[in-house]
Amino acid sequence: MERSGGRGGQPRVATREVVLAAVRLFTESGFDDTTMDQIATATGVSRRSLFRRFGSKEDILFAEHDELFSTVVRYLEASPDEPLTSVFAAARLVLQGYLRDPEITVPRYRLVRAHPRLRDREVAMTARYQAAFSSYLSRCGDGGGREGRSLAAGVAAASLISAHNHVLRGWLRRPEQDSREVWAGFDEAMDFVRRAAEPMLHAERGPRRDHVLVAVYPGDTGREELLRRIGAAVQASEGS
Amino acid sequence: MERSGGRGGQPRVATREVVLAAVRLFTESGFDDTTMDQIATATGVSRRSLFRRFGSKEDILFAEHDELFSTVVRYLEASPDEPLTSVFAAARLVLQGYLRDPEITVPRYRLVRAHPRLRDREVAMTARYQAAFSSYLSRCGDGGGREGRSLAAGVAAASLISAHNHVLRGWLRRPEQDSREVWAGFDEAMDFVRRAAEPMLHAERGPRRDHVLVAVYPGDTGREELLRRIGAAVQASEGS
DNA sequence: CCCTATTCTGGCACCGAATGCCACAAGAAG
DNA sequence: CTTCTTGTGGCATTCGGTGCCAGAATAGGG
Numbered sequence: 001m002e003r004s005g006g007r008g009g010q011p012r013v014a015t016r017e018v019v020l021a022a023v024r025l026f027t028e029s030g031f032d033d034t035t036m037d038q039i040a041t042a043t044g045v046s047r048r049s050l051f052r053r054f055g056s057k058e059d060i061l062f063a064e065h066d067e068l069f070s071t072v073v074r075y076l077e078a079s080p081d082e083p084l085t086s087v088f089a090a091a092r093l094v095l096q097g098y099l100r101d102p103e104i105t106v107p108r109y110r111l112v113r114a115h116p117r118l119r120d121r122e123v124a125m126t127a128r129y130q131a132a133f134s135s136y137l138s139r140c141g142d143g144g145g146r147e148g149r150s151l152a153a154g155v156a157a158a159s160l161i162s163a164h165n166h167v168l169r170g171w172l173r174r175p176e177q178d179s180r181e182v183w184a185g186f187d188e189a190m191d192f193v194r195r196a197a198e199p200m201l202h203a204e205r206g207p208r209r210d211h212v213l214v215a216v217y218p219g220d221t222g223r224e225e226l227l228r229r230i231g232a233a234v235q236a237s238e239g240s
Numbered sequence: 241m242e243r244s245g246g247r248g249g250q251p252r253v254a255t256r257e258v259v260l261a262a263v264r265l266f267t268e269s270g271f272d273d274t275t276m277d278q279i280a281t282a283t284g285v286s287r288r289s290l291f292r293r294f295g296s297k298e299d300i301l302f303a304e305h306d307e308l309f310s311t312v313v314r315y316l317e318a319s320p321d322e323p324l325t326s327v328f329a330a331a332r333l334v335l336q337g338y339l340r341d342p343e344i345t346v347p348r349y350r351l352v353r354a355h356p357r358l359r360d361r362e363v364a365m366t367a368r369y370q371a372a373f374s375s376y377l378s379r380c381g382d383g384g385g386r387e388g389r390s391l392a393a394g395v396a397a398a399s400l401i402s403a404h405n406h407v408l409r410g411w412l413r414r415p416e417q418d419s420r421e422v423w424a425g426f427d428e429a430m431d432f433v434r435r436a437a438e439p440m441l442h443a444e445r446g447p448r449r450d451h452v453l454v455a456v457y458p459g460d461t462g463r464e465e466l467l468r469r470i471g472a473a474v475q476a477s478e479g480s
Numbered sequence: 481c482c483c484t485a486t487t488c489t490g491g492c493a494c495c496g497a498a499t500g501c502c503a504c505a506a507g508a509a510g
Numbered sequence: 511c512t513t514c515t516t517g518t519g520g521c522a523t524t525c526g527g528t529g530c531c532a533g534a535a536t537a538g539g540g
Contacts (some may be wrong), residue, residue, distance in 0.1 A: 010517090011517065011518090012517075012518075035495090035496065035497085036496080036497070036498090037496090045518085045519095046518070046519045046520080047519085047520095048499095048518075048519055048520070048521090049517075049518055049519070051497080051498060051499080052517085052518080053517090055498090056497075056498075057497070057498095119364075120360060120361065120363075120364035120367075121360065123360075123363055123364050123367040124359075124360035124363050124364070127360075127363040127367075130402075134402075150406065151403060151406050151429060151432060152432075154402045154403070154405075154406050155399045155402045155403055155406075155432070155433065155436065157402070158398035158399055158401065158402035159395045159398055159399050159402075159436075161398065162370075162374075162394045162395045162397070162398035162399075163391060163394070163395055165394075166390065166391050166394050166395075189391060192391060192392075192395070192440070193395065195440075196395065196399075196436050196437075196439075196440055197436075199436075200432070200435075200436055250488090251488070251489090252488075252489075275524090275525065275526085276525080276526070276527090277525090285489090285490095286489070286490045286491075287490090287491095288489080288490060288491070288492090288528095289488075289489055289490070291526085291527060291528080292488085292489085293488090295527090296526075296527075297526070297527095
């Protein structure tokens with residue numbers, strides 16, 4: 001009675017088939033010069049159904065990307081509150097999603113680069129990721145007040161997305177390169193972000209500054225006593 | 241003979257007038273339910289001329305923003321190579337551009353929040369800023385190789401934009417608040433970004449660690465002499 | 481003064497994306 | 511078989527966006 005019926009939710013023609021056909025047509029004839037009618041006749045799906053299933057001509061290109069996005073969001077929602085770790089894993093998922101089928105992502109990248117309108121669409125996608133990551137980080141941040149935490153979370157998410165996109169673009173430009181290199185670059189970039197983001201997410205108020213310790217003791221203080229006292233002072237300073 | 245003629249480049253109706261009228265119509269009737277014909281009759285500019293001057297219905301909303309963007313880009317191009325300082329100043333310009341006329345930016349913000357399509361358009365604008373900032377930082381960065389510098393520049397630009405937008409959104413939600421508070425928040429946010437971005441732009445490899453200085457001098461060393469020597473030592477350590 | 485080049489402008493026709501409405505097909509549950 | 515649900519296609523319509531052409535207004539040259 002509920003959540004069933006019909007042909008079972010399976011569309012007559014698979015989404016992936018439509019996307020592939022559309023990508024091919026766009027690449028051959030250009031995005032603007034390809035009409036929905038052409039896609040309809042090429043795929044055997046009526047023009048009307050195309051609009052119903054994908055929403056718009058642009059959305060056909062990004063249909064699979066949308067699925068990836070919701071996967072990542074679900075992943076984040078189910079993640080324990082280990083801020084950076086979970087978010088890095090999520091970014092890994094995204095990159096994986098791209099590397100998985102170059103058949104779509106690579107020609108799409110070429111189209112996106114050529115067409116400003118599609119570029120905006122792509123940018124909007126990354127913004128959605130950024131918002132999701134930022135919200136997650138803000139949710140399970142630990143330091144600072146609402147305001148500072150939100151700022152830190154936003155900046156951290158922006159950094160992460162930027163680094164991810166940096167690696168991603170590197171691959172998209174030369175998709176033939178060994179994927180191990182890509183992942184190595186990814187790990188490197190994530191380390192870079194971690195070093196920058198870790199302190200700001202945990203800082204009470206701003207990141208730690210360098211410390212200068214000036215200790216004055218009587219000249220006859222024993223060496224061990226001196227080290228012990230200095231060690232204690234440093235530890236106290238780090239704990240603040 | 242060149243660059244003149246016609247009515248002198250001055251449109252019959254000022255751009256700002258058109259934008260204000262459009263904003264009003266959009267706010268009253270909704271963005272989708274406002275047709276270009278309505279804007280045409282409301283402003284006295286023909287439908288055809290509207291498309292010629294603004295490109296699209298969305299672009300009417302962001303016309304002044306586009307001017308601001310090119311201003312900022314010109315500013316950056318003319319700036320000396322003082323990476324972070326110039327970029328912070330540029331961000332200041334942007335925020336200033338928003339605060340300058342709330343008459344447009346505030347209702348536009350409300351529209352953008354309600355309408356996903358306009359949101360994407362707004363996001364695309366900030367992406368353009370981010371790209372400009374990133375390119376500038378990458379141009380006049382000093383540490384690391386091409387690759388690392390590009391990554392660092394991208395992350396720094398993303399952080400800056402994110403922090404800027406954080407402050408901007410705060411104001412847009414409550415535009416009635418004292419602008420001095422906004423600027424205070426901006427300075428705070430910029431400091432936050434500076435602390436995060438400074439080390440990564442100048443780092444040869446990895447961020448600076450905390451330093452611990454242990455100085456031992458004869459007990460009868462004069463206070464000024466002591467300060468001078470310690471200061472010199474710290475400075476030398478920072479230069480590394 | 482007239483002529484011309486340049487530029488903003490408006491009207492018209494046209495294409496195509498996108499939506500609403502309606503009818504139909506096909507499998508699932510009763 | 512009936513009914514409900516869901517994917518589907520056709521049709522008409524709206525409206526954003528563009529190409530084309532003609533008119534208006536202004537600056538400069540003869």
